[in-house]
Amino acid sequence: MKIIFDDIFLNSDYALDPAAEKGRLDSILKMIKDNLNDYEIIKPESAKEEDILRAHTKKHLNYYKKNPLLYKLASFSVGGVIKAAEEAFNNNPSFAVIRPPGHHASSDSCWGFCYFNNIAIALLKLFFEKKIKSAFILDFDFHFGDGTVTILKKEKKFRTKILNPNSNDKDMYLFEIKEYLNKLDNIDIIAVSAGFDLGIEDWGGLLFPKDYNKIGKLLKKFSNKISNGRRFAVLEGGYNPEVLGVNFNSFCQGFK
Numbered sequence: 374m375k376i377i378f379d380d381i382f383l384n385s386d387y388a389l390d391p392a393a394e395k396g397r398l399d400s401i402l403k404m405i406k407d408n409l410n411d412y413e414i415i416k417p418e419s420a421k422e423e424d425i426l427r428a429h430t431k432k433h434l435n436y437y438k439k440n441p442l443l444y445k446l447a448s449f450s451v452g453g454v455i456k457a458a459e460e461a462f463n464n465n466p467s468f469a470v471i472r473p474p475g476h477h478a479s480s481d482s483c484w485g486f487c488y489f490n491n492i493a494i495a496l497l498k499l500f501f502e503k504k505i506k507s508a509f510i511l512d513f514d515f516h517f518g519d520g521t522v523t524i525l526k527k528e529k530k531f532r533t534k535i536l537n538p539n540s541n542d543k544d545m546y547l548f549e550i551k552e553y554l555n556k557l558d559n560i561d562i563i564a565v566s567a568g569f570d571l572g573i574e575d576w577g578g579l580l581f582p583k584d585y586n587k588i589g590k591l592l593k594k595f596s597n598k599i600s601n602g603r604r605f606a607v608l609e610g611g612y613n614p615e616v617l618g619v620n621f622n623s624f625c626q627g628f629k
């Protein structure tokens with residue numbers, strides 16, 4: 374499986390928030406290095422302004438441009454997710470290990486440690502390049518991915534379905550995902566906003582590593598059935614650095 378990563382994402386000076394926490398990605402990197410038979414690291418390029426402007430207003434972009442380090446990292450983060458989406462489009466399942474995250478970024482505003490909506494920008498790029506006409510997005514972060522919904526629903530011709538499961542029982546949570554996938558028709562790509570903050574030892578305290586593995590497996594199975602195997606995932610939340618790597622690896626071992 375392709376892992377999109379660059380050392381640039383280890384820079385923790387761009388913001389003072391839990392997503393930017395120093396050392397937050399270390400346990401993910403350790404997992405990748407301990408399982409190099411399963412993972413191949415690919416470096417991303419920075420996204421172009423025109424990519425970001427498919428989802429955001431010029432005013433929003435210009436506002437964050439005034440902070441050069443933040444702008445640089447946020448643009449690289451978008452670029453990482455674009456790379457993950459392109460790999461997935463070419464039938465290589467991928468995971469973008471990036472930060473800052475993006476699912477709380479709307480066209481002209483943002484919150485929740487997000488600045489540019491990585492996943493929406495990447496999907497819109499594939500859509501405007503006429504590579505895809507439809508997408509399913511599963512957002513299993515602890516928090517509702519409001520930005521992704523508001524941005525993608527504006528693009529009427531782009532057929533998108535977005536699931537933010539909200540059961541607070543773990544078995545029901547998995548059932549909710551399965552039921553939704555069962556009802557999906559053919560779609561061009563599956564994209565995952567993979568926040569691990571609903572983990573049993575993270576903020577939400579619900580999902581065990583084996584549950585993330587089950588979600589990964591389900592997505593792989595359905596992706597082979599309905600999206601020709603095209604699937605990618607993107608890091609969103611997940612704030613306990615001790616367990617972030619284990620949850621990430623459990624998901625990927627099912628998803629790959």
Ligand SMILES: [Zn+2]
Nearest residue numbers: 514515516610
């Ligand atoms: Zn979250």
